[in-house]
Amino acid sequence: MPVTDRDRWDARYRGGIPQQRPCATLTAHLHLLPARGRALDLACGLGANARVLAAAGLDTEAWDVSPVAIGRLQALAAAEGLRITATACDLLETPPAPQSFDVIVVAYFFERALLPALAAALRPGGLLFYETFTQRSAHGPSNPDWKLADNELPSALPGLRLRYYRDEQDAGDPALGLRGIAGYIGQRPA
Numbered sequence: 001m002p003v004t005d006r007d008r009w010d011a012r013y014r015g016g017i018p019q020q021r022p023c024a025t026l027t028a029h030l031h032l033l034p035a036r037g038r039a040l041d042l043a044c045g046l047g048a049n050a051r052v053l054a055a056a057g058l059d060t061e062a063w064d065v066s067p068v069a070i071g072r073l074q075a076l077a078a079a080e081g082l083r084i085t086a087t088a089c090d091l092l093e094t095p096p097a098p099q100s101f102d103v104i105v106v107a108y109f110f111e112r113a114l115l116p117a118l119a120a121a122l123r124p125g126g127l128l129f130y131e132t133f134t135q136r137s138a139h140g141p142s143n144p145d146w147k148l149a150d151n152e153l154p155s156a157l158p159g160l161r162l163r164y165y166r167d168e169q170d171a172g173d174p175a176l177g178l179r180g181i182a183g184y185i186g187q188r189p190a
């Protein structure tokens with residue numbers, strides 16, 4: 001039997017990947033979240049971002065290919081008294097439906113072919129928060145196709161209005177600042 005992505009991620013989560021932190025692109029911009037609505041943490045892992053969204057009062061779903069991660073997330077959410085609908089699914093086979101979410105967060109998962117479906121999955125006025133490795137980073141996936149090119153997200157999501165972008169690349173003193181990671185927030189026009 002071939003080893004699938006799901007098998008690989010299950011093994012990592014079974015091996016005890018520690019709790020992950022919510023991404024700074026979300027936590028630094030909580031004031032942009034709507035007061036209510038439907039939110040999705042995509043490729044959620046242990047759902048650090050889903051737990052922030054649920055705590056902010058949003059009806060929150062969390063999707064990941066790894067049933068082991070989803071099980072761990074359900075236990076964490078129950079212990080914290082948070083209501084999150086967590087589902088094991090392969091996003092490449094079942095991307096979110098058009099106009100189905102007010103907020104989508106994607107952290108440290110990048111699949112270029114999925115970007116149009118993510119933009120389409122936002123309701124009018126909806127927000128996409130994205131944070132992941134750039135091709136400049138020594139960390140993250142070894143395949144450069146799974147990392148962002150310079151300034152990629154604003155140009156790859158022309159239907160969204162840019163609300164925030166940070167990608168410092170090699171400008172100035174590379175020992176300072178936030179290097180190798182880009183953060184993006186886009187909004188679907190109302």
Ligand SMILES: C[S@@+](CC[C@H](N)C(=O)[O-])C[C@H]1O[C@@H](n2cnc3c(N)ncnc32)[C@H](O)[C@@H]1O
Binds near residue numbers: 107
């Ligand atoms: C580096 S982890 C990031 C987890 C989480 N977003 C975070 O920032 O803490 C990447 C996640 O993507 C999930 N993943 C990989 N391929 C996937 C796919 N095709 N469909 C859904 N989830 C996938 C993995 O199971 C893993 O939890």
